[in-house]
Every structure is written in C-alpha cells, then in structure tokens.
Amino acid sequence: MVDLEFIRKLVIPAQTKIAFLVMDGLGGLPIEEGGPTELEAARRPNLDPLACRSVCGCTQPISAGITPGSGPGHLGMFGYDPCRYVIGRGVLEALGIDFDLQPQDLAGRGNFCSMDAAGNITDRRAGRISTDKCVELSALLNAQVRLPGVELFVRPVKEHRFVLVLRAEGLAGDLSESDPQQLGVPPLAIRPLDEAHDRAASQRTADLVNSFADQARQVLAAHHPANMVLLRGLDKRPTLPSMQDVFGLRAAAIAVYPMYRGLAKLVGMCALPSGTKLSDEFDSLEQAWPEYDFFFLHFKYTDSRGEDGNFAAKVAMIEEFDGYIPRVLALKPDVVVVTGDHSTPSALKSHSWHPVPSLLYSRYCRHDDVTQFTERACVHGGLGILPATDLMPLALANAQRLAKFGA
Amino acid sequence: MVDLEFIRKLVIPAQTKIAFLVMDGLGGLPIEEGGPTELEAARRPNLDPLACRSVCGCTQPISAGITPGSGPGHLGMFGYDPCRYVIGRGVLEALGIDFDLQPQDLAGRGNFCSMDAAGNITDRRAGRISTDKCVELSALLNAQVRLPGVELFVRPVKEHRFVLVLRAEGLAGDLSESDPQQLGVPPLAIRPLDEAHDRAASQRTADLVNSFADQARQVLAAHHPANMVLLRGLDKRPTLPSMQDVFGLRAAAIAVYPMYRGLAKLVGMCALPSGTKLSDEFDSLEQAWPEYDFFFLHFKYTDSRGEDGNFAAKVAMIEEFDGYIPRVLALKPDVVVVTGDHSTPSALKSHSWHPVPSLLYSRYCRHDDVTQFTERACVHGGLGILPATDLMPLALANAQRLAKFGA
Numbered sequence: 001m002v003d004l005e006f007i008r009k010l011v012i013p014a015q016t017k018i019a020f021l022v023m024d025g026l027g028g029l030p031i032e033e034g035g036p037t038e039l040e041a042a043r044r045p046n047l048d049p050l051a052c053r054s055v056c057g058c059t060q061p062i063s064a065g066i067t068p069g070s071g072p073g074h075l076g077m078f079g080y081d082p083c084r085y086v087i088g089r090g091v092l093e094a095l096g097i098d099f100d101l102q103p104q105d106l107a108g109r110g111n112f113c114s115m116d117a118a119g120n121i122t123d124r125r126a127g128r129i130s131t132d133k134c135v136e137l138s139a140l141l142n143a144q145v146r147l148p149g150v151e152l153f154v155r156p157v158k159e160h161r162f163v164l165v166l167r168a169e170g171l172a173g174d175l176s177e178s179d180p181q182q183l184g185v186p187p188l189a190i191r192p193l194d195e196a197h198d199r200a201a202s203q204r205t206a207d208l209v210n211s212f213a214d215q216a217r218q219v220l221a222a223h224h225p226a227n228m229v230l231l232r233g234l235d236k237r238p239t240l241p242s243m244q245d246v247f248g249l250r251a252a253a254i255a256v257y258p259m260y261r262g263l264a265k266l267v268g269m270c271a272l273p274s275g276t277k278l279s280d281e282f283d284s285l286e287q288a289w290p291e292y293d294f295f296f297l298h299f300k301y302t303d304s305r306g307e308d309g310n311f312a313a314k315v316a317m318i319e320e321f322d323g324y325i326p327r328v329l330a331l332k333p334d335v336v337v338v339t340g341d342h343s344t345p346s347a348l349k350s351h352s353w354h355p356v357p358s359l360l361y362s363r364y365c366r367h368d369d370v371t372q373f374t375e376r377a378c379v380h381g382g383l384g385i386l387p388a389t390d391l392m393p394l395a396l397a398n399a400q401r402l403a404k405f406g407a
Numbered sequence: 408m409v410d411l412e413f414i415r416k417l418v419i420p421a422q423t424k425i426a427f428l429v430m431d432g433l434g435g436l437p438i439e440e441g442g443p444t445e446l447e448a449a450r451r452p453n454l455d456p457l458a459c460r461s462v463c464g465c466t467q468p469i470s471a472g473i474t475p476g477s478g479p480g481h482l483g484m485f486g487y488d489p490c491r492y493v494i495g496r497g498v499l500e501a502l503g504i505d506f507d508l509q510p511q512d513l514a515g516r517g518n519f520c521s522m523d524a525a526g527n528i529t530d531r532r533a534g535r536i537s538t539d540k541c542v543e544l545s546a547l548l549n550a551q552v553r554l555p556g557v558e559l560f561v562r563p564v565k566e567h568r569f570v571l572v573l574r575a576e577g578l579a580g581d582l583s584e585s586d587p588q589q590l591g592v593p594p595l596a597i598r599p600l601d602e603a604h605d606r607a608a609s610q611r612t613a614d615l616v617n618s619f620a621d622q623a624r625q626v627l628a629a630h631h632p633a634n635m636v637l638l639r640g641l642d643k644r645p646t647l648p649s650m651q652d653v654f655g656l657r658a659a660a661i662a663v664y665p666m667y668r669g670l671a672k673l674v675g676m677c678a679l680p681s682g683t684k685l686s687d688e689f690d691s692l693e694q695a696w697p698e699y700d701f702f703f704l705h706f707k708y709t710d711s712r713g714e715d716g717n718f719a720a721k722v723a724m725i726e727e728f729d730g731y732i733p734r735v736l737a738l739k740p741d742v743v744v745v746t747g748d749h750s751t752p753s754a755l756k757s758h759s760w761h762p763v764p765s766l767l768y769s770r771y772c773r774h775d776d777v778t779q780f781t782e783r784a785c786v787h788g789g790l791g792i793l794p795a796t797d798l799m800p801l802a803l804a805n806a807q808r809l810a811k812f813g814a
Contacts, residue, residue: 027773029771029773033460033770037773058789062409062812063409063797063800064790064793064794064797064800064801065797065799065800065801065802065803065804065805065809066409066417066800066804066809066812067804067809067810067811067812068811068812068813069811069812069813069814070813070814071813071814072812072813073813082812082813083409083413086813087813087814088814089814092814093814233814345771345773347771348771350811351811352771352804353801353804353809354773355789375773375789376775376776376789379775379776379787379788379789379791380776380787384791385790385791385793
C-alpha cells in the first residue's frame with residue numbers, strides 16, 4: 001500500500017459519487033466439509049449480475065492469518081493502515097454508546113465486579129448484573145466520584161459493562177489494566193506501560209484512574225455483588241487525518257450501530273440518521289445522496305448471525321441485503337463497492353482471518369471472468385487477493401478522483 | 408508481512424498440532440516447451456485429494472525474480488524475514504557438518520588451494536583433493552595453528568572444502584574474503600567491510616583470521632597441491648528469536664541432512680533423530696507426535712535430483728513423498744502444510760526464482776477450486792501468490808493459536 005500522504009497529493013476534485021457498502025463479517029466457511037459457505041448458499045439475484053459488471057477480489061483486512069477486530073477491520077477498508085492507527089478498547093466502547101469523544105478524552109472499558117472482605121476478586125462480572133442495575137450504579141459513580149481538574153463521565157453499556165471517560169488537558173494513554181484476569185487476587189494498580197510515549201503524563205493519568213478506582217470502591221461498598229470496578233483498554237482516540245483532507249471526499253456514514261458511526265466519525269465522516277432497519281439505511285442513503293461524495297453504508301447482522309453460529313440466519317441476512325442493490329444502482333453511483341470488514345464464519349462463531357469477497361463496479365472497472373459473488377469465485381477476480389487498504393485508492397481512481405503520479 | 412513482534416503479541420496457547428512438510432526444491436519446469444513440470448508429471452494419488460480439501464497457493468520465497476539459497480529459503484518458510492536475518496556461508500557450512508555452533512563463534516568456509524613459489528594462486532581448489540586428504544590436512548591445521556585466547560576448530564567437509572570456527576568472546580563478522588576469485592594473484596588480506604557494525608571488533612577478528620592463514624601457509628608448505636587456504640563467508644550466526652518465544656510452539660525438526668537440522672536449531676527447533684531414509688523420517692514423526700506442537704519434516708532428494716538435472720528421478724522422489732501423506736493424515740493433525748523452500752527445476756539444474764506450489768489443510772482452511780497439487784493449479788488457489796513468510800501466520804491461525812488483533 002502507498003501511504004495517505006502519497007494519495008493526498010494526487011487527489012483532484014470531481015463530481016462523482018461512491019457507494020461503499022459493507023456487510024459486516026461477510027466472508028464465511030462451510031459448516032460441513034465440502035458444503036457451501038453462507039454466501040455461496042445465499043440466493044444472489046442482484047449481487048451476481050453486479051459482480052458480472054464489476055472487478056472482483058478478496059481483501060485481506062490486515063495480513064495473512066491475522067483476525068481483525070472491528071476497529072482495525074474498518075480503518076483498513078477506509079484506507080487507513082490499521083497497524084499504524086490503533087484504537088483502544090475503551091475508545092471503541094465509548095463510540096459504541098454514541099459518546100461524543102473529544103480528542104483530549106481518555107476512555108476506558110469498565111466492568112463492575114465482586115470483591116470479598118479481603119479485597120480479592122470473586123467474580124469479574126459481578127454475576128452479570130442487570131442493565132438496569134448498571135444504569136443505576138453508573139449514575140452513582142458519575143455523581144459521587146470526584147477527580148481534581150477532571151470532568152468525569154461514567155456511562156452504562158450493558159449488564160456489568162460501563163464506559164469511563166476522563167476529560168482534561170494533558171491526559172495520556174499507554175496504561176496497563178486493573179483487571180488481573182483471574183479470581184482470588186485484588187485488582188491491579190494501573191501504571192504506565194514500558195513503551196509509554198510520555199511517561200510523566202501517563203503516570204499522572206494512571207494516578208487519576210487509580211483514584212477513580214479507590215473512590216468507586218467506597219461508593220459501591222454496600223452494593224455487592226457489584227462492589228468494585230475493573231478497568232481495561234484506557235486510551236485516547238487516535239488522531240486520524242479526515243477523509244475530506246486526504247481523499248477530498250465529503251463522506252457520510254449510515255449505520256444502525258453506534259460503534260460503526262463512531263469509527264466513521266474518527267475519519268471525519270458525517271454520521272447520518274440511520275433508523276433501526278436496513279430499509280431505514282437505504283432510505284437515508286437516498287435522501288442524503290445529493291449532499292455527499294462518499295457513502296459508507298454498514299449492515300451489522302451478517303456478522304451478528306455469524307457470531308451466533310447461525311448459518312441459515314446469516315444466509316438470510318445476505319439475501320436481505322442483496323434485495324437492496326437495485327435501489328443503490330438506481331441512484332446511478334459512479335462507483336459501487338461491496339465488501340466486508342472481515343469474515344465471520346458461523347462455523348467459528350467469531351471473526352476470522354479469511355479474506356473477504358469484494359467487488360468494485362464502475363464504468364471503468366475492467367471487469368473480469370467472475371460471475372458469482374462468492375469467496376471461491378472472487379479469488380479468481382481481477383483484483384486478486386489484495387490488502388483492504390487498496391480499496392479506497394481503487395474507488396477514488398474509478399471515480400476519476402486521482403491524478404497521474406509523476407510526469 | 409507483519410513482523411514477528413506483531414505475531415508474538417497475538418499468540419495464545421492451544422493443544423493443536425501442525426505438520427509442516429517440506430519437499431526441498433519442489434517447484435519445477437518442463438524440460439521441453441509445452442511439457443509437464445516434474446510435479447505435473449508425477450502421480451499424486453494422495454497429494455491431489457489433499458489439495459481438494461486444502462487452500463492452495465504459490466509461495467514466493469524472497470521476492471519476485473529472486474532465487475534463494477537454502478538458508479533464506481528455510482527462514483522464510485519458518486516465518487522469519489530472510490532479508491533481515493542473514494546467514495553467512497561459513498555458518499551454513501558449519502551447520503551442514505553438524506558442528507554445534509555457539510552464539511559467540513565465528514565460522515568461515517575454507518578451501519584448500521595451490522600456490523606457487525611467488526605466492527600466487529594456481530588452483531583455487533587444490534586439484535579437488537580427496538576427502539581423505541582433506542580430513543588429514545584439517546586435522547593438521549587443527550593441531551598446529553594457535554591463536555592467542557581463541558579456541559580453534561578446523562573441520563573437514565568434502566574434497567577441498569573445510570570449515571573454520573574461532574571461538575572467543577568479542578569476535579565480529581562483517582569481514583571481507585581472502586579468495587580473489589582468480590588465478591595468478593596472491594590471496595587477499597581479510598579486512599573489515601565498510602559497513603561493519605563494530606569496526607574495532609571486526610579488525611581484531613580480521614587480524615586473527617589473517618594470522619590463521621599465515622600459519623596455515625607454513626603448516627601446509629610441504630603439502631602441495633594443498634599448500635594454502637582461502638577463506639570466505641566469515642560470520643557469526645544470526646541471533647533469531649525462537650519459535651517457542653514468537654509462536655508459542657514446541658517445535659521439532661526431522662531432517663536427514665545436518666544443514667537443515669542446523670537451520671531448524673537456529674530458530675529453536677529441537678532436532679529429532681531422523682535416520683537416513685524418508686521412511687525413517689516418518690517413523691520419527693509418529694514417535695515424537697505427542698511431544699511437540701509443530702513438526703518440520705524435510706525431504707532433500709527432490710532438490711538433489713533437480714540439481715542433477717534428472718527430471719525422471721525428481722518425479723520419482725515426488726511420488727515417493729506422496730506415498731507418505733496417509734501416514735501424516737492418520738495422526739489427525741490440525742494443520743498440514745506441504746511446500747518447498749524454493750524451486751529446483753531439473754531444466755536449470757539449480758535453485759530458481761519460481762514460486763513454489765503450497766497447500767494448507769485444516770478444518771477451517773476455506774478450500775478453493777484447486778483439485779491438483781501442481782504449479783499451474785496452485786496459482787489459482789485461495790492463497791494466490793503469497794510471501795513464504797505468510798505460511799506460519801496462516802498455519803497458526805488455522806491451528807487457532809492467534810487471538811484477534813484490536814478490539
């Protein structure tokens with residue numbers, strides 16, 4: 001891949017529009033040897049004809065054998081080196097609850113946990129307290145914990161999970177975690193990691209977070225089983241150049257889940273109202289079509305059904321998505337990309353390392369012999385097996401938004 | 408490729424086992440235009456059915472057009488960047504005679520040569536003296552040359568070739584060679600290379616090696632045609648992280664030739680008793696199966712017959728290897744890799760730059776359309792044309808030994 005600065009210098013203005021359609025966890029596996037994958041099993045009355053007019057390939061999200069989380073999976077598709085721009089777990093959780101994270105904020109993922117009289121952890125998830133209880137205790141911590149010079153936010157997520165955000169100038173990440181990942185021992189003190197960039201700032205931040213944990217213990221003393229907190233993935237959001245800046249695109253994101261809207265906002269996309277159903281997302285696409293150059297449309301449920309291990313349900317999700325392709329084409333986009341951020345085979349019930357079937361349609365795409373939009377067929381496509389970060393330069397080129405390199 | 412440190416952070420414990428089967432110099436060429444390669448000509452009653460259940464591709468040992476030696480060819484397969492970890496010729500020769508090279512040792516490849524009264528070289532190989540003579544003269548040098556503070560080893564190889572090892576603290580490589588590669592001139596003095604990392608240490612080491620050459624001249628004075636030595640490839644062994652450390656694998660090597668056992672030991676594999684025949688190697692595999700996680704099994708004779716230019720004999724070697732595949736599968740490995748360290752087409756009688764047909768079988772490999780294990784078919788496989796260094800991350804992923812990258 002070439003770097004963003006290389007691309008930025010080649011960007012030229014254009015009126016063209018790119019529809020970038022992402023089925024989360026699209027790639028799959030057979031559930032029994034020799035059988036079809038989810039995508040092969042799905043009826044694809046619209047995706048297959050589109051594949052015939054497209055150039056196809058399989059994208060490698062990170063590198064051979066590497067399974068991406070949602071953060072790196074999306075950054076790669078958006079053209080940003082996912083090994084360079086690393087997103088902490090706390091930041092991702094904050095994005096996931098639509099928290100409006102500022103550049104100076106430090107975010108961490110919190111668990112309510114159970115502790116015995118000796119201070120040792122007896123349940124790392126506090127018996128998976130109800131979400132209602134989580135809302136109540138998060139509000140309690142938010143109201144009663146005080147850190148000097150710091151604005152503090154404790155926001156519930158689900159069951160035992162919450163997000164902690166500290167807002168102040170001069171905070172730093174590169175911090176260890178307080179969760180010892182085992183029972184019968186006390187929580188760990190948080191400290192700067194050996195590789196901390198600004199050790200003094202990380203130490204000050206660690207002191208603040210440790211003070212939060214101490215106070216949380218006192219505030220929660222009478223709330224067993226949720227009488228303590230564990231903190232992980234404490235970091236600031238990475239500073240990413242915006243898609244407007246590097247690609248010259250007015251970019252919009254359409255996604256039902258907050259986390260994906262949040263990831264899109266990290267690269268400067270405008271998060272559009274997206275409703276709750278796939279039809280809402282395509283309504284939003286149509287309504288916003290005149291206003292932007294680039295539309296990231298994210299469909300969550302291919303991944304969700306893969307994570308469930310529900311092969312048939314993932315097939316159904318793919319078929320549902322297929323049905324919306326004509327509405328996209330009716331908008332006469334200059335470029336259409338259909339891809340996924342990673343594979344989520346129902347056979348594995350998790351993200352996986354397998355390359356992701358991808359297609360790119362444009363008037364100038366030089367289509368190949370691929371006539372089926374499947375994992376197996378896309379391997380033979382004109383894009384071959386390519387890094388996911390190549391998709392954006394290809395989309396820009398096909399949208400005639402990149403000038404020649406060199407004389 | 409991602410680097411070893413990246414992989415190391417993702418490694419998780421597992422009980423899975425990987426069989427990594429290497430036919431040295433596997434890839435080939437037709438001997439006449441339009442004809443089959445050695446692999447295409449071979450009957451493959453076991454490899455083809457395995458390819459049907461595998462994901463296939465062609466590995467690039469170093470980079471397009473680059474022909475690897477055995478050292479870089481193997482390091483790449485083992486997941487180590489062969490351009491970063493360079494193995495000197497002396498080190499490789501020492502490994503090839505099963506010399507137990509220590510981290511502080513400096514090893515060089517020696518030739519006995521002929522010199523005239525004026526001190527000019529008249530034969531760079533001393534008329535290819537017999538191996539018996541080589542044994543005698545090596546013992547003589549070993550007994551009579553003395554270097555202060557240095558333990559010295561002169562070990563015969565074959566015909567005019569020997570290995571020189573100096574053992575002491577503070578030795579350094581980055582040295583020039585004494586062989587001028589021409590006749591009628593004297594041997595060159597050895598000196599530090601311009602790019603030497605520790606010039607002073609390299610100078611001290613060069614002085615020692617030059618002293619060895621001076622003394623050898625005196626000791627050998629009456630032994631024409633072998634009355635002098637030429638020294639090349641003087642270096643220490645590279646410091647490589649072990650497979651246990653970076654991949655979390657208890658790794659074992661099964662190889663008849665000492666050099667391949669030596670290469671495996673450089674990356675921390677345990678070299679198992681391997682006998683002299685291919686059947687001995689598979690016996691060893693079966694016996695050691697419970698004790699290790701990763702088994703590198705090396706078959707030399709595909710390469711040897713390619714180097715001989717003997718097409719039919721190389722075909723026969725491939726067919727012999729094919730016959731052992733059922734014994735591997737009977738062990739129920741979680742992952743099987745079949746590959747080569749490079750191509751050795753009998754048409755070229757040498758190593759070559761051509762990509763190497765490779766397959767990876769696992770329950771989760773997402774197999775492709777490839778039904779024949781040949782160069783031509785593997786090009787269309789789901790792995791495409793991939794760097795050889797990708798094989799190890801893929802094997803680890805398929806063995807479910809790598810965690811997700813990022814949240």
